[in-house]
Amino acid sequence: MKEYRSFTEIDRQLKILNLQREIDLEHFKLSLNRFRTDLYPTQLLGGFKGIIQKTVITFILQKLRKIRR
Numbered sequence: 001m002k003e004y005r006s007f008t009e010i011d012r013q014l015k016i017l018n019l020q021r022e023i024d025l026e027h028f029k030l031s032l033n034r035f036r037t038d039l040y041p042t043q044l045l046g047g048f049k050g051i052i053q054k055t056v057i058t059f060i061l062q063k064l065r066k067i068r069r
Helices: 007-038 041-068
Strands: none
Touching: none
């Protein structure tokens, strides 16, 4: 536990803690907004779109290999 020698030190520490709390709150808000945008249907479909494209390309390549043999 820290010992303070004056009220000025206490006030300074309280200001620092208050600023840290505000920074943490803004960081939380930013993270929450990013999380919300990641859950938009267009974002989710974008992820599925990539998976579907890879699957289709793999399927086509397999068919082409069979034809070449």
